[in-house]
Amino acid sequence: MKEKTKLLYLIVIYLIAYFMPWDHPTIRQSGLEAFMMLQEYAREHVLTCLIPAFFIAGAIAVFVSQASVLKYFGAQAKKILAYSVASVSGTILAVCSCTVLPLFAGIYTRGAGIGPATAFLYSGPAINVLAITLTAKILGWRLGLARAVGAVIFAVVTGVLMAYIFRKDDASRTAGQIYAPDDENKERSLLQDGLYLLTMVLILVFAAFAKPSPGSAGIWPMIFAAKWYITVFLLIILGWMLKAWFTREECVNWVESTWGFMKQIFPLLFGGVIVAGFLLGRPGHPALIPEQYIQSFLGGNSLSANLFASMAGALMYFATLTEVPILQGLLGSGMGEGPALALLLAGPALSLPNMLVIGGVMGVKKTAVFCVIIVVLSTIAGMIYGVITG
Numbered sequence: 001m002k003e004k005t006k007l008l009y010l011i012v013i014y015l016i017a018y019f020m021p022w023d024h025p026t027i028r029q030s031g032l033e034a035f036m037m038l039q040e041y042a043r044e045h046v047l048t049c050l051i052p053a054f055f056i057a058g059a060i061a062v063f064v065s066q067a068s069v070l071k072y073f074g075a076q077a078k079k080i081l082a083y084s085v086a087s088v089s090g091t092i093l094a095v096c097s098c099t100v101l102p103l104f105a106g107i108y109t110r111g112a113g114i115g116p117a118t119a120f121l122y123s124g125p126a127i128n129v130l131a132i133t134l135t136a137k138i139l140g141w142r143l144g145l146a147r148a149v150g151a152v153i154f155a156v157v158t159g160v161l162m163a164y165i166f167r168k169d170d171a172s173r174t175a176g177q178i179y180a181p182d183d184e185n186k187e188r189s190l191l192q193d194g195l196y197l198l199t200m201v202l203i204l205v206f207a208a209f210a211k212p213s214p215g216s217a218g219i220w221p222m223i224f225a226a227k228w229y230i231t232v233f234l235l236i237i238l239g240w241m242l243k244a245w246f247t248r249e250e251c252v253n254w255v256e257s258t259w260g261f262m263k264q265i266f267p268l269l270f271g272g273v274i275v276a277g278f279l280l281g282r283p284g285h286p287a288l289i290p291e292q293y294i295q296s297f298l299g300g301n302s303l304s305a306n307l308f309a310s311m312a313g314a315l316m317y318f319a320t321l322t323e324v325p326i327l328q329g330l331l332g333s334g335m336g337e338g339p340a341l342a343l344l345l346a347g348p349a350l351s352l353p354n355m356l357v358i359g360g361v362m363g364v365k366k367t368a369v370f371c372v373i374i375v376v377l378s379t380i381a382g383m384i385y386g387v388i389t390g
Helices: 002-019 025-063 066-073 079-087 100-109 114-126 129-139 141-165 167-174 190-207 220-225 227-245 248-280 291-295 303-315 323-332 337-346 352-362 364-389
Strands: none
Touching: 025 100, 025 190, 025 248, 066 079, 066 114, 079 114, 079 141, 100 114, 100 248, 100 352, 114 141, 114 167, 114 352, 114 364, 129 141, 129 323, 141 167, 141 337, 141 364, 190 227, 220 227, 248 303, 248 352, 303 337, 303 364, 323 337, 337 364, 352 364
């Protein structure tokens, strides 16, 4: 079946190359936008976001014991603890919907329950302190507050629904497995493992720290100015940890695990970015589906406007913080506040590249249900907010 799938992909690519009318101006522009978006992604997100995230995922898979994952995120773990940790993880990880993928793949393949794992998958990009702060500053405090509250609630509700719907699958994943306790004879302590992972998380946070908007007050501009000094300092600390605490064999296993995640995720991710760029283009750059055509469906607070905003947000790729200026322009063009919230809740957590990769990790059925839940919840939240603010 796998070889047949590869053959099908090759046939589809051939047919597109053969029949696509590249001499048409719109198609040419869309093709250019696809590769411009890929270039933008490669320049702005791969080295500072994805690569650190892949190494964190590799470390989770190699150094975090299955017993530890199952204790906090497993299907049999205490629900309050599991969902509490998973639903607020985005306050620590300022990542986009694609950067969170290797982290999600790491904990899910290590034995995390589908509920806590998908709560983490949603909260990672959705509950971003800097993005929520920027939303409140530029789009208004009410929209910023609604985004923060809605994101935390969504993470828990989504995880609970996924756990209930796929409870039999979770049970079958854990059935027959032996969960050995942590190896008491290992040389490193739990504190050392925790500091090692924390250092890599901090490297991800500071390397990917986005430039604050002009005129921003407080600590954010200071952190941005010092981000590379902090990142280099953390890399030196990480290097010392690896030399002092880890054997050569462990480091090799870590790199091999990281490479395994890269091979699985990068092709799907880049393919999805190209498709998204071809269909939707970058902000301010028209592609196959014109921006004004999308904007015309987003006025008011109707069910159709909120549903369209949720679905558009779910398909479009938003790098961290880019959703704020996009929405600023859409609101200025007549977009309703209800659809704006719907797009804010669905957009950062989902994207076409994100969906393709999730499907490769947990299957098409679970991915489809996860996406439907997010779109439905975003639509409902948008309508409620539109009524309150209207």
